[in-house]
Amino acid sequence: AFVENIPEIYILSLLFFSPHFLYLLISVSVLTMDPIPGLSKLTVSSSKKIVLNCSDGKSFEIDEAVARKSKLIADMIESGCDGPIPLQNVTGKTLEKVIEYCKRHVVEFGPSDEDDEEAAEKLAIWDAEFIKVDEETIFHLILAANYLNIEGLLSLTCKTVADYIKDKTPEEVRQIFGIENDYTPEEEEAVRKENVWAFDPNQ
Amino acid sequence: MFGSEKSKSPSRRWKGSSESRLEELDRISQLPDPLICNILSHLPTKDAVKTSVCSARWRSLWLWVPCLELSSQSFSDFKAFMSFGDRFFDSNRVSCINKVKLDIYEDGADLKSWIDATIKRKIQHLHVRCTPCTDYEMPSSLYNCETLVSLKLHEVRVSLVDFRFVSLPCVKTMHLKYIRYGNEANLEASFKRLVSCCPVLEELKIFAYEWMSRRAQVYRVVSRSLKKLRIKLEEDFETLGLGFVIDAPLLSCLSIKDSLSENFIINNMDSIAKVDLYGIFGLDDFGEASVVTSRGSRIRGFLLGISKVRDMTICRCTFKLICQYSRFQPLPQFGYMSHLFVTLRVSDLKSLPTFLESCPKLKSLILVWDGNSKKMHSDGDDLHNPIIHFASVPECLLSSLEFVDIKTCISGHAPEMKVVEYFLKNSAILMKITLRLNYYDCANEKSFFKILMAIPRRSATCEVVVL
Numbered sequence: 210a211f212v213e214n215i216p217e218i219y220i221l222s223l224l225f226f227s228p229h230f231l232y233l234l235i236s237v238s239v240l241t242m243d244p245i246p247g248l249s250k251l252t253v254s255s256s257k258k259i260v261l262n263c264s265d266g267k268s269f270e271i272d273e274a275v276a277r278k279s280k281l282i283a284d285m286i287e288s289g290c291d292g293p294i295p296l297q298n299v300t301g302k303t304l305e306k307v308i309e310y311c312k313r314h315v316v317e318f319g320p321s322d323e324d325d326e327e328a329a330e331k332l333a334i335w336d337a338e339f340i341k342v343d344e345e346t347i348f349h350l351i352l353a354a355n356y357l358n359i360e361g362l363l364s365l366t367c368k369t370v371a372d373y374i375k376d377k378t379p380e381e382v383r384q385i386f387g388i389e390n391d392y393t394p395e396e397e398e399a400v401r402k403e404n405v406w407a408f409d410p411n412q
Numbered sequence: 413m414f415g416s417e418k419s420k421s422p423s424r425r426w427k428g429s430s431e432s433r434l435e436e437l438d439r440i441s442q443l444p445d446p447l448i449c450n451i452l453s454h455l456p457t458k459d460a461v462k463t464s465v466c467s468a469r470w471r472s473l474w475l476w477v478p479c480l481e482l483s484s485q486s487f488s489d490f491k492a493f494m495s496f497g498d499r500f501f502d503s504n505r506v507s508c509i510n511k512v513k514l515d516i517y518e519d520g521a522d523l524k525s526w527i528d529a530t531i532k533r534k535i536q537h538l539h540v541r542c543t544p545c546t547d548y549e550m551p552s553s554l555y556n557c558e559t560l561v562s563l564k565l566h567e568v569r570v571s572l573v574d575f576r577f578v579s580l581p582c583v584k585t586m587h588l589k590y591i592r593y594g595n596e597a598n599l600e601a602s603f604k605r606l607v608s609c610c611p612v613l614e615e616l617k618i619f620a621y622e623w624m625s626r627r628a629q630v631y632r633v634v635s636r637s638l639k640k641l642r643i644k645l646e647e648d649f650e651t652l653g654l655g656f657v658i659d660a661p662l663l664s665c666l667s668i669k670d671s672l673s674e675n676f677i678i679n680n681m682d683s684i685a686k687v688d689l690y691g692i693f694g695l696d697d698f699g700e701a702s703v704v705t706s707r708g709s710r711i712r713g714f715l716l717g718i719s720k721v722r723d724m725t726i727c728r729c730t731f732k733l734i735c736q737y738s739r740f741q742p743l744p745q746f747g748y749m750s751h752l753f754v755t756l757r758v759s760d761l762k763s764l765p766t767f768l769e770s771c772p773k774l775k776s777l778i779l780v781w782d783g784n785s786k787k788m789h790s791d792g793d794d795l796h797n798p799i800i801h802f803a804s805v806p807e808c809l810l811s812s813l814e815f816v817d818i819k820t821c822i823s824g825h826a827p828e829m830k831v832v833e834y835f836l837k838n839s840a841i842l843m844k845i846t847l848r849l850n851y852y853d854c855a856n857e858k859s860f861f862k863i864l865m866a867i868p869r870r871s872a873t874c875e876v877v878v879l
Contacts (some may be wrong), residue, residue: 370455379465386440406487407461
């Protein structure tokens with residue numbers, strides 16, 4: 210039995226004293242020393258969670274990758290913000306919707322999906338359903354997307370509102386949004402004259 | 413709700429908002445100016461300008477929208493268009509502009525100063541479209557624009573030769589359609605310069621009339637970053653010498669409508685993954701005699717060059733030509749091709765198996781046949797020499813074909829069903845075949861489905877979808 214064990218001990222001792230093992234020891238310690246502060250934080254790990262605190266006290270914990278859809282939050286993470294992130298300008302209800310958007314959009318787009326027409330189509334259909342909300346919510350979403358700097362969501366929400374203005378007369382636009390006309394009739398006439406081409410129904 | 417059909421009734425409201433005037437909030441006007449401008453930027457300029465009448469707050473908001481899409485035809489007279497443009501592109505304005513699209517149908521506008529203004533205001537997407545009757549020249553400032561990402565020019569004059577410094581560091585997309593390059597002598601130099609001074613160019617489209625130059629000109633496309641290239645040459649008559657030399661090591665997507673003249677040279681085609689051949693080769697017929705001509709060897713060279721593509725789209729003329737060619741010379745194996753979109757004439761359907769023989773790994777096939785389906789079984793048809801007859805079963809049907817999509821609407825006639833039958837009976841691992849039924853023309857829907865279901869399927873998991 211003793212004879213059989215010798216080769217193992219021999220190999221073990223060889224390993225222990227070999228330069229390779231020492232090299233391994235040194236490199237492992239260098240890696241864990243984290244010489245560049247924040248370097249470990251820049252690597253996107255799907256398991257890292259970020260906590261967001263809303264103006265009305267609600268709290269959300271989400272994956273870092275999802276949180277990074279917001280350029281504002283991404284910048285905060287990069288400049289070392291570790292704890293919960295306070296978002297004074299966003300309520301819980303709105304943030305919930307925003308997070309829903311970010312979750313869907315972070316999963317789908319990787320470098321390989323750029324040319325994937327089918328995936329893009331599916332995403333567009335999801336977006337169309339997602340944005341079927343009431344007036345109040347959509348304006349809250351616009352403000353939130355602007356504050357959090359989420360380009361895709363801002364574009365989606367603004368385009369949705371724009372679709373309500375498209376091809377309408379100004380009277381209809383006023384009606385839809387509840388805009389009060391504070392022009393005098395003379396003023397209004399002058400404004401129309403400024404750009405008569407736009408009001409020509411024939412063009 | 414949102415996105416539903418637009419109603420002309422002025423009392424339409426969003427769901428959820430109250431009817432009472434007092435409780436209504438003008439939420440949109442509560443947004444800060446930049447956000448309203450963002451909303452307006454998604455509208456055609458005309459609609460954005462109309463909002464100026466909504467209320468005093470909205471009077472000038474449209475002017476700050478960083479996008480402009482304008483056609484001179486929207487204006488009752490050209491002078492109104494000119495003064496509008498002058499106002500929008502006033503040189504004293506400094507706000508950023510993102511996108512500008514102009515369609516100009518008459519001469520006389522001060523286009524040079526307008527574009528100068530956009531460049532000062534950090535434009536990113538510029539699209540100028542003129543007509544053959546106008547003669548607008550691009551300003552020199554255009555060729556040094558640091559912010560431009562996408563440049564699309566149509567029927568304008570470009571003259572670069574006089575300028576020492578040309579640099580477009582951010583341009584990723586460039587469309588040059590029917591451009592006049594200074595004078596003829598400058599075409600080659602101007603074009604080459606324009607393309608090679610875009611270090612991150614990814615997409616390039618070149619449309620030209622072959623008759624635009626009376627002597628031999630060569631378009632040299634030299635780009636280390638180019639990924640997509642589309643060339644379309646309108647051929648009025650055979651011209652000598654107009655050619656292309658393409659040196660783009662990263663090119664992955666090529667679309668050509670050109671007669672592949674003598675001077676069509678593509679250096680290194682290995683990277684090309686997707687190719688769209690529309691009307692190339694230029695010949696109407698390829699007979700035995702043509703094989704030994706230089707044209708024949710050019711075709712062979714080209715086909716060999718694209719033999720590594722993964723995705724091919726081919727029109728009926730090219731298909732016919734390749735089939736004729738294949739009678740005299742073997743086709744190269746397109747061993748990597750997994751996706752094929754082929755449009756062909758009904759009379760060429762029988763050559764399909766031959767072509768498919770050279771696509772051993774084909775996974776997905778989209779098929780369109782041109783021509784009256786009634787022609788499929790017209791006078792020329794008889795039992796001994798039917799028009800639709802597939803002589804062989806190529807390898808790909810047996811081992812790799814998974815998706816077949818027949819885009820031509822069928823009516824259930826027997827010859828059409830023969831095509832469907834061919835795929836169903838022979839494709840061993842077919843997963844889905846998609847058909848489109850012309851419900852108006854179909855004589856008897858029930859019997860169509862009966863026949864369809866009765867066709868024996870070689871693949872057990874095959875799904876048949878009828879749209």
